Amino acid sequence: MFKLIWRNSLRHRLRTTLTVLGMAIAILSFGLLRTVVDAWYAGVEGAAADRLVTRNAISLIFRLPLAYLNKIKAIPGIKRVAYGYWFGGVYIDEKNFFPQFAVELHNYLDIYNEFIIPPEQRQALLKERNACVAGRKLAQRFGWRLGDIITLRGTIFPGNWELVLRAIYTGAEETTDETRFFFHWDYVNESLIKTTPAIANQVGWFISQVEDLDQAPLIAAQIDDTFRNSLAETLTESEKAFQMGFVSMTKAIVLAIQVVSYVVIVIILIVLANTMAMTARERQEEYAVLKTLGFQGRHLVTLIAGESVAIALMGGGVGLAAIFPAAHYFRTALGNYFRVFHVSQETLLLCLVIAVLVGLVAAIFPAWRAARLPIAEGLRRIG
Amino acid sequence: MAEESLPPVLVEINDLTKSYRRGLQIIPVLQHVCLNIRAGEFLALMGPSGSGKTTLLNLIAGIDQPDAGTLRIAGVDISRLSESELAIWRHRHVGFIFQFYNLVPVLTALENVELPLMLSELPRRERRLHAELALQLVGIADRMDHYPRQLSGGQQQRVAIARAIVTDPVIIAADEPTGDLDKVSAQEVLELLTRLNQEMGKTIIMVTHDPRAAERASRLQHLDKGVLNACTPGM
Numbered sequence: 001m002f003k004l005i006w007r008n009s010l011r012h013r014l015r016t017t018l019t020v021l022g023m024a025i026a027i028l029s030f031g032l033l034r035t036v037v038d039a040w041y042a043g044v045e046g047a048a049a050d051r052l053v054t055r056n057a058i059s060l061i062f063r064l065p066l067a068y069l070n071k072i073k074a075i076p077g078i079k080r081v082a083y084g085y086w087f088g089g090v091y092i093d094e095k096n097f098f099p100q101f102a103v104e105l106h107n108y109l110d111i112y113n114e115f116i117i118p119p120e121q122r123q124a125l126l127k128e129r130n131a132c133v134a135g136r137k138l139a140q141r142f143g144w145r146l147g148d149i150i151t152l153r154g155t156i157f158p159g160n161w162e163l164v165l166r167a168i169y170t171g172a173e174e175t176t177d178e179t180r181f182f183f184h185w186d187y188v189n190e191s192l193i194k195t196t197p198a199i200a201n202q203v204g205w206f207i208s209q210v211e212d213l214d215q216a217p218l219i220a221a222q223i224d225d226t227f228r229n230s231l232a233e234t235l236t237e238s239e240k241a242f243q244m245g246f247v248s249m250t251k252a253i254v255l256a257i258q259v260v261s262y263v264v265i266v267i268i269l270i271v272l273a274n275t276m277a278m279t280a281r282e283r284q285e286e287y288a289v290l291k292t293l294g295f296q297g298r299h300l301v302t303l304i305a306g307e308s309v310a311i312a313l314m315g316g317g318v319g320l321a322a323i324f325p326a327a328h329y330f331r332t333a334l335g336n337y338f339r340v341f342h343v344s345q346e347t348l349l350l351c352l353v354i355a356v357l358v359g360l361v362a363a364i365f366p367a368w369r370a371a372r373l374p375i376a377e378g379l380r381r382i383g
Numbered sequence: 384m385a386e387e388s389l390p391p392v393l394v395e396i397n398d399l400t401k402s403y404r405r406g407l408q409i410i411p412v413l414q415h416v417c418l419n420i421r422a423g424e425f426l427a428l429m430g431p432s433g434s435g436k437t438t439l440l441n442l443i444a445g446i447d448q449p450d451a452g453t454l455r456i457a458g459v460d461i462s463r464l465s466e467s468e469l470a471i472w473r474h475r476h477v478g479f480i481f482q483f484y485n486l487v488p489v490l491t492a493l494e495n496v497e498l499p500l501m502l503s504e505l506p507r508r509e510r511r512l513h514a515e516l517a518l519q520l521v522g523i524a525d526r527m528d529h530y531p532r533q534l535s536g537g538q539q540q541r542v543a544i545a546r547a548i549v550t551d552p553v554i555i556a557a558d559e560p561t562g563d564l565d566k567v568s569a570q571e572v573l574e575l576l577t578r579l580n581q582e583m584g585k586t587i588i589m590v591t592h593d594p595r596a597a598e599r600a601s602r603l604q605h606l607d608k609g610v611l612n613a614c615t616p617g618m
Contacts, residue, residue, distance in 0.1 A: 001501060003490075003494070004487070004489070004490065007489035007490070008489060010489075011488075011489055285485065286485070286487060289481070289485040289487075290498075291446070291470065292444070292446050292473065292479045293473075293474065293479070293498060293499045293502075293546070294470050294471065294473050294474025294475075294499060294502050294550075295470070295502065296466075296467055296470045297466075299502075374447070375441075375446040375447065376438075376441050376446060376447040379441075379446070379481075
């Protein structure tokens, strides 16, 4: 039976090749679009459960006083606290965008232990006032080497900020963002004290690492209670919820991508269903002959569904094989937009399941017709 | 010949009626047909186009169902069998030979002959042995690895005959088996059918337009407008 299914699937070489190509492109598109969605959620997925983010309750654009640091540290159950803000500088040209953060590096690097830095680089980074650290992919993108001077033109914090690259971090996992850029919050703040003291000694957010995961919601509530009725009330949430807040701003785009990914599958389903319907119509006599030999409806259903699934899997296989070089191209060409572009195992599995499902669904109508075909009617088509 | 020494009746057809519907119109094809066929007979069914001979053959082979009447084969009323029961019955008891051979083009001669055995529980090795033996019987074992497109019409029909006999059926139903063949090939196929009938005792029911083919049969029945020329079940 498998031999017959396989040979039937290759019977019309051109038709099968075109359908396989269509299927391959559909699966490739689906896989890439799913990976785009995953990339969108990469920050959320990369968030650790033991990290709490505290920001101004009104909006992220309003800052919090640095003075909150000691009060947060004093709350039982908190292991470490770091702070920082979004710097938003321009490197040479605006098109060279990458995420830049001025942070309290000592605790920050302890909290974000997925950023792996060689000990001697870490030491140099923490020692030097205007030192900075870049992710591996970011350093690769601009060809930076340790010791290079990187000048950022401030947009939120005016002026040219000269930084020395003292460390390059690598991600602990494949999904870790390696395109971030960090430097000392103190370096910016010291300058602000001199130039614009009104905005000095402020932070965009505090990030706290808790000792006990189960206590995280309680600690978050305690932090917010501490600053209730103050001039700058706080909102503390898990890092995941915090990241999710950013993603939800672009929810419509993500939804559109998801819809498009499924539309692609529906289109190829129609194409394959048409191919299988044509094939089954052409072979009605053959099915009648098989029935004459004693084959039953269920055997014909197996033959047709098997052929349909075989074609779908051939296309799926080609699509999956193409997904890795395509993802590599995306990573290289669109690295600015997708800092993490990793084809997950779930996506691969989903592509495979969808290929099988498309094959099965496309076979339903022709298989049903073939199973119901009266033999005499099928044979009357002969001669 | 005395009645006691005759072989038993294998096919008993009594008052068989069949019609087809074309839109709102009902077209009668067979009307009150009565026919008995004894085991080991070689019966030729002749008649003009549209006389209902192929329909009668299809009914006997269990690939169509009558509207009325009874059709008993080896004591089983096949008109009462369900579709799946009928499929199993066909597989076990009937070998069908078509005018245009109807081999599966993507399978070799051997694989085509092996096809009906795929429904049996025989292991692959035995299936292959059976198929090879059937091809040897029809004298085409040397072409077992050829695809239908690589065979002549006569050779393809031999493969089709091998496919029809591979399950060792009681009845061989042949619908104009020489209709698409040249004279020489037609003679070879008829020779083969005669051998199957005489040497292996197969009951053969053959629809044909060709009087020379009909001459090979031990009995001839004419159908005209769905009526057998003589409705004498005891024949």
